[in-house]
Amino acid sequence: MARVPDVSRDQLSSEEQGYYDEIVESRGGIRGPYGVMLQSPKLAACVAATGAYVRFEGDMDNALREVVVIATAREIKSQYEFSAHARLARAAGVSEDTIQRIAKGTAPDGLSGDESLVVKYVQELLRDHKISDATFGAVKDRFGVKGTVELTGLIGHYLLVGQVLAAFAVELTEGMVAEIPE
Numbered sequence: 246m247a248r249v250p251d252v253s254r255d256q257l258s259s260e261e262q263g264y265y266d267e268i269v270e271s272r273g274g275i276r277g278p279y280g281v282m283l284q285s286p287k288l289a290a291c292v293a294a295t296g297a298y299v300r301f302e303g304d305m306d307n308a309l310r311e312v313v314v315i316a317t318a319r320e321i322k323s324q325y326e327f328s329a330h331a332r333l334a335r336a337a338g339v340s341e342d343t344i345q346r347i348a349k350g351t352a353p354d355g356l357s358g359d360e361s362l363v364v365k366y367v368q369e370l371l372r373d374h375k376i377s378d379a380t381f382g383a384v385k386d387r388f389g390v391k392g393t394v395e396l397t398g399l400i401g402h403y404l405l406v407g408q409v410l411a412a413f414a415v416e417l418t419e420g421m422v423a424e425i426p427e
Contacts, residue, residue, distance in 0.1 A: 250280075252265075254266075264290035265289075267294070268283075268289060271293055271296075272296075277325060281413045292402075292405065295402055300399075309363060311333050312334065312343065313400060314403050315347050321371065321404065321411070323407040326403060331344050331424050343356060362387060363384075363396065365380055366380055366384050366396065
């Protein structure tokens with residue numbers, strides 16, 4: 246059970262209900278970290294707006310974005326985030342082999358091209374807290390400066406989401422399956 250209850254729309258003031266509605270509009274509902282984050286409605290709306298940008302805009306294709314998200318989730322051991330986005334990765338066409346390699350922590354071995362490159366970038370940033378010149382150069386050459394900034398922002402967004410999920414002990418919901426081996 247989460248450490249604090251999710252907030253329902255009727256618990257919010259009329260102004261705060263606007264933030265709630267913005268989140269529902271951008272995500273189709275309130276789930277995962279947003280139920281908890283609505284304890285601070287404006288923060289929840291700001292995080293949701295950033296999430297909508299990094300997930301749905303920019304030049305990176307959707308499948309590769311989901312690879313970045315699940316690689317980030319794997320590095321911080323966020324079962325909720327990984328489970329939610331592994332489903333989205335599959336729907337976007339990411340291979341089961343790629344998803345399993347990331348889940349098991351064996352990637353980027355066995356991956357190629359852009360998938361290998363972005364997983365390496367995620368791992369260096371989250372494990373080493375820095376990016377090697379070689380990896381940074383390869384990412385910048387492939388995605389440009391703007392794309393590199395957006396890739397880093399995508400990782401940062403899901404770090405924030407993952408920390409909310411961890412701090413408030415948000416559990417997997419019905420139908421979700423833990424995919425990161427313990």
